[in-house]
Amino acid sequence: MMPSATLLGQALISGVLAGGMYGLLALGLSLSWGLLRLVNLSHFALAFLAAYLTYEMGTTYHIDPWWSVLLIVPAMFAIGLVQHWIFDRFKVNELASLLITFSFAVMLEVGIQLYWTADYRRFETHYATWSIKAGPFYIPVLELILCLVAGVLAWGTWLWLRKTYVGKALRASAEDADIAAAYGVDHKKLAYLLSGLGAAYAGVAGTFIALIATLAPAQIWAWLGVVFAVVIIGRLGNPLGALFAGMLIGASESIAMAILSPAWAPVVSFSVLIAILLWDPEWS
Amino acid sequence: MSVANTIPKAAAVLGIVAFAILPTAGLPAFYDSFFYLVFFWVSLATSWALLSGFAGYFSLGHAAFFGVGMYTTATLTTKADVPFLATVPVAAAMAALLGVGIGAVVFRMKRLRGELFALLTLAVTFVVATIILNTPIDGGAGVFMSAVPMPHIMPTQTGTIYVLGFLMCLATLGITWWVAHSRLGMGLFAIHDDEDVAEAKGVPTFRYKLIAFALSAGIAGAVGGIHAMYVGFLTVGGTFELTVPLYVVLMSVLGGSRHWFGPAVGATVITALLYAFISGGEAMVGRAVVALVLILAILWLPDGVVPAVKAWLKRRQRPVEEKHHAEVIPVVPEGPRTIGTRHILEVRGAAKRFGGLQALGGVDLDVREGEILGLVGPNGSGKTTLINVISGFYPLSGGTIAVDGVQIGNLPAHEIARRGVARTYQIPRPFVNMSVLDNVTMAATFGGPLRNQSEIRDEALHWIGFTGLAGKEQALPAELNLHERKFLELARALAARPKLLLLDEVLSGLNPAEVDNAIRLVRAIRAQGATIVFVEHLMRAMVELSDRVAVLNEGKLFALGAPREIMRDPRVVSIYLGKAYAA
Numbered sequence: 001m002m003p004s005a006t007l008l009g010q011a012l013i014s015g016v017l018a019g020g021m022y023g024l025l026a027l028g029l030s031l032s033w034g035l036l037r038l039v040n041l042s043h044f045a046l047a048f049l050a051a052y053l054t055y056e057m058g059t060t061y062h063i064d065p066w067w068s069v070l071l072i073v074p075a076m077f078a079i080g081l082v083q084h085w086i087f088d089r090f091k092v093n094e095l096a097s098l099l100i101t102f103s104f105a106v107m108l109e110v111g112i113q114l115y116w117t118a119d120y121r122r123f124e125t126h127y128a129t130w131s132i133k134a135g136p137f138y139i140p141v142l143e144l145i146l147c148l149v150a151g152v153l154a155w156g157t158w159l160w161l162r163k164t165y166v167g168k169a170l171r172a173s174a175e176d177a178d179i180a181a182a183y184g185v186d187h188k189k190l191a192y193l194l195s196g197l198g199a200a201y202a203g204v205a206g207t208f209i210a211l212i213a214t215l216a217p218a219q220i221w222a223w224l225g226v227v228f229a230v231v232i233i234g235r236l237g238n239p240l241g242a243l244f245a246g247m248l249i250g251a252s253e254s255i256a257m258a259i260l261s262p263a264w265a266p267v268v269s270f271s272v273l274i275a276i277l278l279w280d281p282e283w284s
Numbered sequence: 285m286s287v288a289n290t291i292p293k294a295a296a297v298l299g300i301v302a303f304a305i306l307p308t309a310g311l312p313a314f315y316d317s318f319f320y321l322v323f324f325w326v327s328l329a330t331s332w333a334l335l336s337g338f339a340g341y342f343s344l345g346h347a348a349f350f351g352v353g354m355y356t357t358a359t360l361t362t363k364a365d366v367p368f369l370a371t372v373p374v375a376a377a378m379a380a381l382l383g384v385g386i387g388a389v390v391f392r393m394k395r396l397r398g399e400l401f402a403l404l405t406l407a408v409t410f411v412v413a414t415i416i417l418n419t420p421i422d423g424g425a426g427v428f429m430s431a432v433p434m435p436h437i438m439p440t441q442t443g444t445i446y447v448l449g450f451l452m453c454l455a456t457l458g459i460t461w462w463v464a465h466s467r468l469g470m471g472l473f474a475i476h477d478d479e480d481v482a483e484a485k486g487v488p489t490f491r492y493k494l495i496a497f498a499l500s501a502g503i504a505g506a507v508g509g510i511h512a513m514y515v516g517f518l519t520v521g522g523t524f525e526l527t528v529p530l531y532v533v534l535m536s537v538l539g540g541s542r543h544w545f546g547p548a549v550g551a552t553v554i555t556a557l558l559y560a561f562i563s564g565g566e567a568m569v570g571r572a573v574v575a576l577v578l579i580l581a582i583l584w585l586p587d588g589v590v591p592a593v594k595a596w597l598k599r600r601q602r603p604v605e606e607k608h609h610a611e612v613i614p615v616v617p618e619g620p621r622t623i624g625t626r627h628i629l630e631v632r633g634a635a636k637r638f639g640g641l642q643a644l645g646g647v648d649l650d651v652r653e654g655e656i657l658g659l660v661g662p663n664g665s666g667k668t669t670l671i672n673v674i675s676g677f678y679p680l681s682g683g684t685i686a687v688d689g690v691q692i693g694n695l696p697a698h699e700i701a702r703r704g705v706a707r708t709y710q711i712p713r714p715f716v717n718m719s720v721l722d723n724v725t726m727a728a729t730f731g732g733p734l735r736n737q738s739e740i741r742d743e744a745l746h747w748i749g750f751t752g753l754a755g756k757e758q759a760l761p762a763e764l765n766l767h768e769r770k771f772l773e774l775a776r777a778l779a780a781r782p783k784l785l786l787l788d789e790v791l792s793g794l795n796p797a798e799v800d801n802a803i804r805l806v807r808a809i810r811a812q813g814a815t816i817v818f819v820e821h822l823m824r825a826m827v828e829l830s831d832r833v834a835v836l837n838e839g840k841l842f843a844l845g846a847p848r849e850i851m852r853d854p855r856v857v858s859i860y861l862g863k864a865y866a867a
Contacts, residue, residue, distance in 0.1 A: 099537065100579050103534075107572045110575075159632075232403070
């Protein structure tokens with residue numbers, strides 16, 4: 001039984017908007033994987049740490065998320081720097097970075113669970129349910145803002161990488177760090193900057209997670225597979241690609257949910273991932 | 285048999301006997317359960333290492349195979365009333381099938397990188413979990429196993445589980461030991477270090493990876509089948525947990541994933557650690573501690589405990605004197621060259637395109653038995669590409685190639701290697717984790733005719749001596765200088781007893797004395813009856829060594845003839861130096 005056109009349209013809108021979250025989470029991952037050759041699984045744990053901090057500040061101290069984000073993002077940036085110091089100090093390769101950040105994520109998960117317990121937490125705000133009515137469709141405002149922020153960050157990062165010296169230097173280093181260094185690129189400094197930036201993006205994503213989703217420590221792993229699919233589909237190190245891939249996956253999941261059943265959604269993103277990998281393995 | 289060898293063997297036998305009679309000792313059930321968990325993790329971690337440690341394809345999807353095994357046993361016992369023990373082989377088969385299925389798809393990808401494989405296998409875990417959750421296999425409610433009768437191997441339930449876990453663990457270690465000491469293991473270790481080279485040396489890489497994947501997944505499936513009985517109640521969330529791949533990787537990496545016994549050591553340590561935390565009521569803290577141990581292990585002991593201990597023991601031992609079959613490079617008298625009339629190599633219209641670039645545009649070339657053919661040409665003229673298509677590294681875009689009358693144009697590289705084609709690389713590509721002896725032994729095993737192990741070893745030692753590397757048998761390639769690494773390349777190629785030897789710039793980067801040495805060596809090789817095609821920029825070597833010289837230019841055969849004539853040919857001079865010098 002096919003659902004109605006309105007339902008499908010609504011599913012498409014919600015999917016694209018939900019995909020904004022995938023894109024935002026994928027952004028930081030894609031940068032560190034593509035440009036630093038580091039696979040940072042703890043990205044999700046950092047996002048959730050940020051979400052819990054937003055929740056804590058909002059509920060305990062009544063600080064509005066639009067203000068707390070100003071504290072959280074620099075804090076995340078600092079964590080990114082510390083992480084990169086370890087990678088740099090021990091000359092960690094891609095595979096080892098995957099295992100190390102996996103372990104780091106587990107430690108963060110345990111920390112979150114010890115402090116906030118394993119119970120579900122919900123940050124209630126009065127604007128969580130705002131939406132705009134456009135014809136027969138409803139557009140949730142928070143998700144729309146999330147997509148706009150993700151769009152601005154992705155586009156800005158893309159411009160930065162394309163047009164500025166720093167961006168070009170970073171891309172040169174990703175191709176061949178030694179040769180780039182021979183041409184005077186201070187790869188180390190740039191790598192720290194990029195690592196901090198990736199973590200800061202996790203902080204931004206975390207603020208929105210606090211506003212939109214229900215929090216539980218185990219949720220850290222819920223998006224891992226999908227977002228990695230998004231990173232790969234969007235091509236490594238390509239911020240705009242990450243965003244568009246996020247929206248593509250979000251939309252296809254949402255439509256699959258409307259046609260099949262919600263529980264089948266994970267199959268969609270991974271099937272898309274596997275299909276894309278097999279169809280065009282020339283990614284880098 | 286030395287004492288050093290007897291002690292571990294005696295200890296192993298004693299350990300097996302002790303563990304086998306333990307359940308009859310009347311210990312509290314707690315011990316049965318604890319030791320079962322040790323066996324469980326040892327089996328699971330060891331099975332992971334079979335593919336991921338040995339061949340270097342890091343899987344994060346071990347939970348998928350383990351889970352498929354669990355649900356196979358659960359479904360068959362609860363829905364079809366199959367006796368529990370009969371379901372375990374089915375569980376293994378289902379998991380192995382899944383592994384082979386994934387492998388058959390992903391191992392065909394040309395540029396499958398390590399971390400990509402890790403994420404793909406992780407993705408498969410999610411897909412499998414979702415399917416099981418949404419179909420009647422689980423349906424979201426979980427599966428109760430409590431009504432399934434336990435076979436009466438031991439008087440108690442926990443005793444039976446203990447024995448099953450013990451047998452599983454023993455079988456897993458046995459299989460892994462066998463793999464590590466077999467041809468399969470040698471091939472997998474080579475794949476780990478450099479897959480392209482392994483293929484070129486005659487390792488059927490695709491098949492070996494599939495076999496390793498099937499074994500690895502199959503064991504995990506069988507372990508899962510037994511574990512279903514242990515846990516008694518299955519949920520999708522509990523089965524396809526990320527903890528499984530995390531712990532399995534941690535245990536293997538900690539113990540040493542390239543050693544057959546490494547994962548067992550790591551698994552025992554970690555299980556004891558976790559158990560201590562869980563029984564102290566601090567399971568969450570235990571998880572964090574395990575994660576921390578993993579980080580520290582990767583940073584400070586990247587190769588694992590077992591290899592570190594082995595290296596330490598080796599340093600303490602006095603070096604054992606190797607029995608040499610070494611010969612200093614023989615001086616071969618320049619006798620009449622015996623060039624046969626038979627064509628060892630026949631290239632007809634060989635073409636190779638990379639996208640829009642025509643690297644080879646229809647080359648015809650015959651090489652006679654016993655001949656040394658020099659291949660020259662400016663940079664980008666297609667010399668190395670020609671070597672690469674003959675050795676099967678690149679598939680041909682057009683034309684045919686025959687070696688000794690057999691068409692090899694479309695065969696995979698390892699088949700070509702087995703038909704008697706060996707090559708060296710311009711930049712030496714030894715297997716970095718293997719000793720010089722292992723490097724050459726490996727090439728003799730896969731490339732040469734079938735022989736028993738001691739013959740292969742003698743052959744390897746012979747070629748190590750022949751290339752002047754005697755005394756370096758146990759050295760790792762990183763300990764060799766460029767000159768020696770180039771000769772290791774040669775020793776590896778020769779150990780395969782090739783009909784046709786392809787040498788890609790063996791002399792580049794060597795100093796004049798080393799070049800003289802290398803030229804003598806190539807002569808000696810030829811004196812043994814090999815047919816050689818070599819790419820070289822050094823004109824002195826070209827003139828001294830080759831019977832004929834083929835000049836390639838822009839992917840086409842430009843000139844062919846005796847070396848001195850070719851060097852004087854104005855057309856050849858002009859493509860090298862420009863028209864002005866050609867007069």
